[in-house]
Amino acid sequence: MTDAQTAATRIAQLRSDLDQHNYRYHVLDEPSIPDAEYDRLFHELKALEAEHPELVTPDSPTQRVGSLALSAFGEVKHEVPMLSLGNAFAEDDLRDFDRRVREGLADELPAGDLFGGGASVEYSCEPKLDGLAVSLLYRDGQLVRGATRGDGSTGEDISVNVRTVRNIPLKLQGTGWPAVLEVRGEVFMSRAGFERLNASQLEQGGKTFANPRNAAAGSLRQLDSSITAKRPLEFCCYGIGQVQGELPDTHVGILNALKAWGMPISRELKLAKGADECLDYYRDIGERRDALPYEIDGVVFKVNNLAWQRELGFRAREPRWAIAHKFPASEELTELLAVEFQVGRTGAVTPVARLRPVKVAGVMVANATLHNMDEVARLGVMVGDTVIIRRAGDVIPQVVQVVLDRRPADAKPVEVPQNCPVCGSHVERTQLIKRSKGRETVSEGAVYRCVGRLACGAQLKQAIIHFVSRRAMDIEGLGDKSVEQLVDEGLIHSPADLYKLTFEQIVELEGFAELSSKNLLAAIENSRKPELARFIFALGIPDVGEETAKVLARSLASLQRIKQALPEVLTYLPDVGLEVAYEIHEFFSDSHNQTVIDQLEQVLDIQGQGELGAEYAASTTLAGLIDKLHIASVGPTGAKTLAAKFDESLEKLLAADWLDLRQTLSEKPANAVRDFFAVAENRDRALKIEAQLRDFGMHWQSEKRVVEGLPLAGQTWVLTGSLEIMSRDIAKEKLESLGAKVAGSVSAKTTCVVAGPGAGSKLAKANELGVKVLDEAEFLKALEGFGIGVA
Ligand code: IVH
Numbered sequence: 001m002t003d004a005q006t007a008a009t010r011i012a013q014l015r016s017d018l019d020q021h022n023y024r025y026h027v028l029d030e031p032s033i034p035d036a037e038y039d040r041l042f043h044e045l046k047a048l049e050a051e052h053p054e055l056v057t058p059d060s061p062t063q064r065v066g067s068l069a070l071s072a073f074g075e076v077k078h079e080v081p082m083l084s085l086g087n088a089f090a091e092d093d094l095r096d097f098d099r100r101v102r103e104g105l106a107d108e109l110p111a112g113d114l115f116g117g118g119a120s121v122e123y124s125c126e127p128k129l130d131g132l133a134v135s136l137l138y139r140d141g142q143l144v145r146g147a148t149r150g151d152g153s154t155g156e157d158i159s160v161n162v163r164t165v166r167n168i169p170l171k172l173q174g175t176g177w178p179a180v181l182e183v184r185g186e187v188f189m190s191r192a193g194f195e196r197l198n199a200s201q202l203e204q205g206g207k208t209f210a211n212p213r214n215a216a217a218g219s220l221r222q223l224d225s226s227i228t229a230k231r232p233l234e235f236c237c238y239g240i241g242q243v244q245g246e247l248p249d250t251h252v253g254i255l256n257a258l259k260a261w262g263m264p265i266s267r268e269l270k271l272a273k274g275a276d277e278c279l280d281y282y283r284d285i286g287e288r289r290d291a292l293p294y295e296i297d298g299v300v301f302k303v304n305n306l307a308w309q310r311e312l313g314f315r316a317r318e319p320r321w322a323i324a325h326k327f328p329a330s331e332e333l334t335e336l337l338a339v340e341f342q343v344g345r346t347g348a349v350t351p352v353a354r355l356r357p358v359k360v361a362g363v364m365v366a367n368a369t370l371h372n373m374d375e376v377a378r379l380g381v382m383v384g385d386t387v388i389i390r391r392a393g394d395v396i397p398q399v400v401q402v403v404l405d406r407r408p409a410d411a412k413p414v415e416v417p418q419n420c421p422v423c424g425s426h427v428e429r430t431q432l433i434k435r436s437k438g439r440e441t442v443s444e445g446a447v448y449r450c451v452g453r454l455a456c457g458a459q460l461k462q463a464i465i466h467f468v469s470r471r472a473m474d475i476e477g478l479g480d481k482s483v484e485q486l487v488d489e490g491l492i493h494s495p496a497d498l499y500k501l502t503f504e505q506i507v508e509l510e511g512f513a514e515l516s517s518k519n520l521l522a523a524i525e526n527s528r529k530p531e532l533a534r535f536i537f538a539l540g541i542p543d544v545g546e547e548t549a550k551v552l553a554r555s556l557a558s559l560q561r562i563k564q565a566l567p568e569v570l571t572y573l574p575d576v577g578l579e580v581a582y583e584i585h586e587f588f589s590d591s592h593n594q595t596v597i598d599q600l601e602q603v604l605d606i607q608g609q610g611e612l613g614a615e616y617a618a619s620t621t622l623a624g625l626i627d628k629l630h631i632a633s634v635g636p637t638g639a640k641t642l643a644a645k646f647d648e649s650l651e652k653l654l655a656a657d658w659l660d661l662r663q664t665l666s667e668k669p670a671n672a673v674r675d676f677f678a679v680a681e682n683r684d685r686a687l688k689i690e691a692q693l694r695d696f697g698m699h700w701q702s703e704k705r706v707v708e709g710l711p712l713a714g715q716t717w718v719l720t721g722s723l724e725i726m727s728r729d730i731a732k733e734k735l736e737s738l739g740a741k742v743a744g745s746v747s748a749k750t751t752c753v754v755a756g757p758g759a760g761s762k763l764a765k766a767n768e769l770g771v772k773v774l775d776e777a778e779f780l781k782a783l784e785g786f787g788i789g790v791a
Pocket of ligand 1: 085127129238239300
């Protein structure tokens with residue numbers, strides 16, 4: 001084949017590929033390759049066409065910008081075309097741009113100085129948001145039409161959809177706006193909005209998006225605008241289209257005028273003089289890129305003076321007065337070389353992608369998380385695949401998509417090992433137990449677990465690293481590497497073995513000398529009397545963080561009680577839900593864990609054990625217990641009615657016959673209660689919970705209830721105005737749990753008033769009487785002082 005023939009074949013291939021990618025990107029909002037890869041293909045085609053101008057055709061993707069409108073939407077002709085921007089990747093590209101601008105404006109700019117530098121041009125600097133371009137048409141200040149860019153001349157009518165974007169004004173504010181004003185800008189999704197959307201899509205079994213741009217595009221171009229309305233879209237304006245009327249004569253002047261009329265503009269908008277200041281801006285934003293609440297793929301520089309913009313004009317479909325200075329791409333293609341499995345602290349066996357190293361957003365990436373096997377299945381990823389890797393913000397690199405048309409014939413499925421790669425124990429799939437309405441449904445979980453527990457080196461290492469960490473047992477001087485060495489050399493098999501270590505054993509460890517060994521021994525010794533909360537946290541119970549550990553310690557105040565507590569009893573604790581309660585209960589029911597805890601109890605002297613926390617002791621009622629049994633058709637109100645009818649006695653309730661029940665409840669719940677207690681297991685469970693409440697001294701009939709011991713006992717509080725973070729009901733509940741009475745009106749006897757925005761006469765009265773007033777933030781802080789969180 002001749003050179004020209006080879007070029008022609010390659011050109012044809014590139015054109016058909018690019019057409020396909022264009023279609024996927026612009027019409028389907030489902031690109032199959034990252035932008036950076038698209039750019040490379042596009043540039044390859046451009047270069048080939050430059051070498052072989054005879055092969056250029058009018059329908060080549062290089063001759064066309066953007067894409068067709070999706071036919072389902074109406075068409076909108078753009079009076080003023082919506083153009084794209086030229087790109088600068090390196091500093092020199094930007095300097096070349098500035099030089100071309102100055103050359104183009106030679107007649108306007110003051111003559112050069114002695115060094116031939118010439119005067120510098122003023123540029124507006126804005127982030128280049130990664131979303132999709134939108135045109136908004138305002139007539140007499142009213143939003144009358146919204147459109148996508150489409151191919152730049154014709155877009156899609158998305159008027160209904162843009163009206164659902166919260167920060168797009170439907171009406172311009174103030175005065176002085178032109179009678180016809182077309183505002184242009186980017187519709188985008190913040191990182192947080194994107195994460196939220198994907199999480200809820202995942203939960204509802206819907207389609208997730210690879211990145212915020214796709215999510216924004218997919219959400220805005222919905223045929224059903226009620227879906228768009230639910231998506232966290234935002235708008236940022238960066239320019240104008242057609243105008244009938246007066247506007248300022250600089251770009252920044254116009255943006256500021258638009259801002260005054262209610263248009264959102266970028267907070268990062270700045271002016272820069274000359275290429276150097278532009279580059280400063282680029283570097284500054286580049287450093288803050290990961291911390292911005294939204295994704296950007298570069299910055300845009302525009303000649304600020306509009307007369308000069310007109311003078312410079314356009315080349316092909318790009319303005320000569322503006323340029324996009326791009327950042328290193330946050331998505332790249334690479335090959336999945338292997339999937340390895342890592343074992344974590346709780347034995348979870350998680351897949352990790354080993355990649356052909358690739359630079360993503362300026363950092364070399366060789367590994368990426370695959371989360372769990374559900375994620376592997378969702379991605380449909382196989383070993384050998386070409387995958388899109390995304391590294392955005394400070395998040396760990398992720399595999400977001402497989403490029404299916406590049407799958408090699410010998411691609412291999414990802415399989416979970418049957419045996420733990422570290423200890424060889426059996427790997428089993430966890431079960432997902434959902435509990436609701438008193439019923440348990442069991443399904444297969446996404447997580448696989450090595451059953452080896454602390455016999456598994458990986459789990460033992462992680463468990464000990466957690467055990468000694470600062471917020472847990474706080475044993476200073478024992479780094480991760482030393483823990484690994486201790487485990488690898490068989491010197492410790494359980495956290496309790498730490499307390500048997502000798503000076504001779506430690507001094508042999510890498511990096512240890514005489515002094516550091518003595519220090520470590522002293523640190524271990526010093527940790528022998530942990531507070532209960534620290535000890536509980538140090539155990540590494542799944543889903544039990546520092547806060548929950550504190551709650552457990554403060555409320556139950558003894559390891560013995562915590563070990564025995566039934567899940568339902570645990571749910572009396574503030575902020576402990578049923579799932580966590582079951583995790584805690586299962587942890588302590590496990591015989592292996594029991595052995596480890598016994599060993600620890602022998603070497604430790606756990607502090608802070610004693611009387612049950614007062615607020616906890618007072619938190620039970622028969623109605624609450626009935627509620628916790630989750631009997632179908634019996635809600636909190638039904639539970640209260642039953643408790644009252646049967647004199648707060650579970651015994652009487654259990655002895656009730658259908659007629660007794662029917663006197664208080666309607667037929668359906670009465671049947672439900674009868675059927676529920678007809679099952680021996682349910683009766684036993686109710687009795688066991690009650691017995692434990694008695695045993696712990698927190699039964700509603702217990703003598704030991706120390707209500708007067710509550711911190712706010714005897715106080716009267718009033719809530720007024722609207723509370724924004726904590727609802728009034730919850731605030732009331734929390735205050736009552738601390739022993740306070742919550743009243744509806746302010747008097748001299750009122751201890752304290754919590755006043756939110758909109759508070760009126762009650763606040764005035766409080767001020768008049770000199771009653772203490774807290775705003776919501778102060779109130780939450782006060783609650784925190786009593787160990788009550790906002791959740
Ligand atoms: S100005 C003639 N400013 O980038 C100038 N564009 O490749 C037209 N974009 O389609 C665009 N942020 O979707 C401009 N601050 C900004 C921008 C921006 C993002 C997008 C826009 C446009 C593409 C240009």
